[in-house]
Amino acid sequence: MEVFTTDQESQWHDVLGHMKAFDFYHLPSYHKLAEMHGEGVAELFVYREEEYVIAIPLILRSISAISGLEQVEKGLNDATSVYGYSGPISSHENVPGSVLNNFRESLKQKLLSKNIVSLFTRLHPLLNQKQLLTGLGSIVNNGKTVSIDLSQPEETQLAQYRKDHRAGIRKLRDIGATCEIDPDLTHLDSFIELYSRNMERVGAKAEYFFPRSYYEKLLNTSDATATLFICSIQGEIASSSIILRCGPIIQYHLSATSEKYLKNAPIKLLLDTVRHWGSEQGATTLHLGGGLGSNEDALFLFKAGFSHIRHDFLTWRWILLENEYNALTLRKSMSDETINDGFFPAYRK
Numbered sequence: 475m476e477v478f479t480t481d482q483e484s485q486w487h488d489v490l491g492h493m494k495a496f497d498f499y500h501l502p503s504y505h506k507l508a509e510m511h512g513e514g515v516a517e518l519f520v521y522r523e524e525e526y527v528i529a530i531p532l533i534l535r536s537i538s539a540i541s542g543l544e545q546v547e548k549g550l551n552d553a554t555s556v557y558g559y560s561g562p563i564s565s566h567e568n569v570p571g572s573v574l575n576n577f578r579e580s581l582k583q584k585l586l587s588k589n590i591v592s593l594f595t596r597l598h599p600l601l602n603q604k605q606l607l608t609g610l611g612s613i614v615n616n617g618k619t620v621s622i623d624l625s626q627p628e629e630t631q632l633a634q635y636r637k638d639h640r641a642g643i644r645k646l647r648d649i650g651a652t653c654e655i656d657p658d659l660t661h662l663d664s665f666i667e668l669y670s671r672n673m674e675r676v677g678a679k680a681e682y683f684f685p686r687s688y689y690e691k692l693l694n695t696s697d698a699t700a701t702l703f704i705c706s707i708q709g710e711i712a713s714s715s716i717i718l719r720c721g722p723i724i725q726y727h728l729s730a731t732s733e734k735y736l737k738n739a740p741i742k743l744l745l746d747t748v749r750h751w752g753s754e755q756g757a758t759t760l761h762l763g764g765g766l767g768s769n770e771d772a773l774f775l776f777k778a779g780f781s782h783i784r785h786d787f788l789t790w791r792w793i794l795l796e797n798e799y800n801a802l803t804l805r806k807s808m809s810d811e812t813i814n815d816g817f818f819p820a821y822r823k
Contacts (some may be wrong), residue, residue: 475580478518480506489520491566492527498720499558503695508556511698515608523672526569528577530562542806562598562606578610592819593792611792618784619764620777632734636779646743653705653747659711661704665714668730705744713740717748722758791818
């Protein structure tokens with residue numbers, strides 16, 4: 475078991491080069507952004523045995539930095555994943571049971587050596603990761619996500635659009651709405667303003683607000699593609715999205731719509747534009763994600779109107795140091811009566 479940091483980009487990329495599949499959320503540049511945003515310390519845990527390679531990127535965080543737990547021993551940490559869909563990746567679709575067992579034990583020992591109390595990771599809906607983690611904590615099914623199969627013919631993709639989506643796209647075109655890529659980031663400030671207003675409107679936590687430098691680095695990453703799409707109505711920006719592409723996978727990452735045009739739902743035309751662009755780029759999947767908090771809410775139903783394809787959205791939860799976990803939870807519960815509502819890890823409620 476080796477561990478690489480974001481300062482070891484060449485080694486990190488070498489590991490990714492051995493993988494059968496990975497996504498933007500596994501890249502060292504994206505993890506570097508997470509570190510810049512104060513999310514913790516990013517490390518790539520890599521296990522090699524014969525021709526098999528298994529890796530998992532994690533964000534390590536100090537528990538003593540949690541409000542109410544400042545007096546906790548400084549050495550205690552926990553682990554999580556970057557914003558998006560991460561989880562373990564492997565060099566082969568099928569890995570022998572003996573190799574998997576050795577990987578799991580090596581990972582456990584390496585995490586324990588770093589005083590990791592618990593681990594929470596969002597798994598990738600498009601990748602087969604569950605088999606790699608069997609026996610390590612629990613895998614929880616949180617709901618469904620939606621994707622569009624870009625390898626299908628154009629008419630097959632469009633046939634899956636819900637009737638109201640097709641009608642909405644026609645109406646947007648009728649009023650002169652247009653969508654295009656903004657390669658020079660001319661409208662980046664407008665996107666940031668729209669996105670911030672949207673986050674304020676839904677009462678998002680501080681961690682979902684980013685400085686301009688964050689967006690600049692994200693959109694100028696050198697090891698994959700992050701693209702700013704703009705949808706305009708009568709010369710005004712009505713909707714905008716940052717779309718991520720890594721190999722065959724496109725992710726609908728960050729998005730915002732002007733309150734003035736919410737009723738027009740310009741994001742319908744924008745996503746249709748991204749779908750067409752993705753097909754031309756040779757990508758095979760446009761992953762739209764799920765609802766807020768993985769619920770089948772209005773956002774999920776909106777995304778579901780583009781495709782019949784569904785995926786399980788799984789999270790991995792693992793308590794490595796049970797006594798410490800219980801003690802931390804007890805200490806935090808003294809100041810928060812809602813701590814035992816299923817949130818994991820409970821002491822971070």
